[in-house]
Each structure stands twice: as structure tokens, then as C-alpha cells.
Amino acid sequence: MNDTQLDKANIDNLTALWRAMGSEPAGMAGLQASRGWPHRFWFDWDHQPLCEGHELARLPPRAMVPVWTAGSVLERALISQGFDLALEQRAMHLRMDGEGRRPEGGLRLSRVLTPAQAEQWAVLCGRAFGYEVAAATVRRLLGAGGACLLLASREDRPVATALLYHSGEVMGMHQVGVVPELRGQGIAHELMLQLMALAREQGARYLTLQASVAGEGLYRRLGFAPRFSISSYRRG
Template sequence: MPSSSEAVPSPEDLAVVEGGLVASWSRQVRWTGGDAHRVGGLFVALSGVPDQTQQVAVIEGALDDPDAALAAAEVLFGRRRWQPAVDVVAGAHPELEDALRGRGYRVAVRRPAMVLREGDPVTTEAPSTEVRRAAPADRRAVVVAQCEAFGVSRRLAEQMVPPDAFDDPGVEVLVALGHRSRVVGSVTVHVDGPIAGIVGAGVMRRHRRQGAGTALTLGALESAVRRGAHGVWLQATADGEGVYRRCGFRPVGTCEVWLGPTPR
């Protein structure tokens, strides 16, 4: 169970986070030529990216038998030789957490889940940093910015921001511009019906604390609202949480990634 100081989302906020996770991972699987499976209330996303962090199960529906759902998901992960991973909001599904512990899973990653819904105030003014929608010709610069912002390989960044990201009608990639209009950061905004997700918001290290992160976040919110979203979710990093709070996002809980035993 979560500690007394750890929030459990309201049903409305939980629906934004969990619905957004399913939509985002579904798109990532499609972009990368992976496989998606639905088993007992879990959505299992096995992307085409050869990286453990890009293989995960998230909550999609009612978990009538969490142990059986996990067993079925483990078979799917095992076929690809991936360690099973489940991303769950702490305290929202206690029966699932009990089943995870019983099957030998452990929490490997914890990130604040944050939401801004229609009617919530946006609490900061836009900085002077220019933000615009990225064009396909910007992809190379976006990949470079993602590599530096997150410390990932170029290969992984290229697969996380594929050419399809610039043509998908449900997605906008935004870039922040620095000196001589060079790309210094980027963010991807996924909109699926009334829910939008802010994914991969990152700024190159030497350009941080100059307003680019705030400008990207506000640009992402404008994009989401313009395209009809009523709720926006994200998973925050330690560096980004303060920026998101200043932009009006509320922490609604903690997303925990549970890793299971390594396949033999």
C-alpha cells in the first residue's frame, strides 16, 4: 500500500493517466513494428525497440484475476526474452500489487504521475523562448537534443522519434529554439480523444534553466487544448517536476514500474 503521504488518484485523474498510457504505448508499438496484446485487463506493449525500457504492461481494464493476467503477460514477455515489466499507479490496484509481490516482482522505477484537467489554472507566464511545431526536416536535430537531454543512444532516440511521429494526425512534435534558431529541446504531444500525453520533454543540458522547458510545456498544453483534449497527463522526471508544477500540473500519484524475474 502507498505511504500515508503518497496520493492515490481520484477515479477521474486515474482514468486520464491509465487511458493515456495505453494510447501512448499503443502508438509506440505501431510506430516501431512491435506487438500489442490484451490479457486479463493488462495491455502488453512489446515495441520493436531493442531496449528493456520499451517493453511494458499497463492497466487497460478490470483486473478480475491479477495473478492469471500476470502469468499470461509473462509468457508474452518470455517469448521475446524480455524481463516482464508492469507500470502501475501506486495504491490504485492493491490486488495487482499483491500479485506482483507474490510473483517476485520489485519496483525498479518510480515517477510522479501528474495531471492537468480542463478548468485547472495554468500558473506561469510564457517565457521568451520560441517554440514551434517540428517539421520532418527537424528530425535529426530532435534526435540530437533527445540524446543529450536523456543520455540515450542515438539509435534509441531515432526509434523513439521515428519519421511516423511527424505524420501521425494524433501527434505533434514541438521544438524549442535557441541562438540562431537552433533546436535546444523538444517534446512530443499525443492526443487521443479527450486525453493528451506529454512525452519525451527534454532540453539539452547547457540550455537548461533558461525557460526552454517551461516554453515547451506551455506549448504542449496549447497543442493539446487546440486539438480538443480535456485532460493532460505526464510522468515527471526529477528535473522536470518543478517546471510542470509551475505550469499548473498536479501530482496525483506515483507511477511504479515493477520488474519481474529474468526469463531463463
């Protein structure tokens, strides 16, 4: 795939994950809704919405609407209806060239397989990201093809979460977070190396993610290429 195709694959992977979490049509042509966590209302990458402001005004207060293209009709309509920028991320990808192996370190990955483990993952992920993560949504992912929920532990203590979502040749990396009290100790770096090795073992040719401002530097150092901004809006 070239870079343009990978840009589409990045967002297609993300929105496929949101669908697996549970979504439904939102009453506006092409608009999909995840009414629980992650509270996203979105148009697919290749859908160009012709937005009516009064339709956007009916979205619930917690709804986050991502914009894939800066300056688009959608972005202008959201701003005109009093939506504020709530989250800015950078779409990034990595081509899985060459060989790789899991790093030797103190971090151990374990797959989430049971409802009780899903509950633990939701609590830990919520702590890492600073917002509530719905355990019911996490449990739904246990039976979703392509989804792999992971807990990272150090000295038998859970310290970080990750979610891999496999679609085609792409492995999307999501919800990679370390609990606040243990940041700055190299856990995120070691976790990413482990995830990259796992993705390679599972046959992924490309990795995609949506980086926060805080995480972008680490991903750049690991070789991920920055591509475009994703701006998410919520009513002010």
C-alpha cells in the same frame, strides 16, 4: 470529467501512445508489449490481472512493467519474481480553464514532419533523457493520428523535445526534455507554457502527464494536480 475519470484518461492516453508506437499481445491475458523503445509491457487501466509468477518470469530483461495501483496483485507478483523498482513517476493533470496565450520569449517550436527531422528529434530526446530513443519508433509516429512531435530551438539551436498526444478531450504531454548542458536556464518552464498554449489552441480541455521526481516541482508550479504514483519494475 471528475478526478477519477481524469486518472483513467491519463493512463488511457499514455497506453494509446504506446500502441501508436507499435505494440502486440504479449502472450499473457490482457498484457500488451512494446518490444522496442519504450520497452513497456503493460495492462490497461481497467484490466485487473491475475498474475502467475512463472508467466512474468518469461518477460525479456529490458521489459519495464508499470503498476498503476500500489500494493496490487501485479506489484506483489513482480516483486516476488525478482523485479526491482526502476522508475517512479507521478500522474498529474490540469484543467484548461480560462484564456491563455503563447509566452513571448526566445524559444521557437517547430513540428517534426520528415524522417530526417524524426532522426534529429530521436537523438536530441535521447540526450535529454539519458537513454537511446529509437528513430524507427519516432518515424512511426509521424503518421499516427493525434501525435505531434515538436522540437524547441533557441537562437536556431535545438535545445529540447516534446511529444503531444491528443485523445478525446485530453492532451497528453510526453518526452518533454531539455539537453543536460542547458538545464537551469528556464527553458523547461518556457517550453511548458508554449505547450500549454498550443494544447489550448488545439481544443484540449485537459492536460495529463507523468512527472519524474525532477520535473514534478515545475508542473506543480504551473497548476498541475498530483494524483497517484506510477511504479515501473524491471528484472534485477
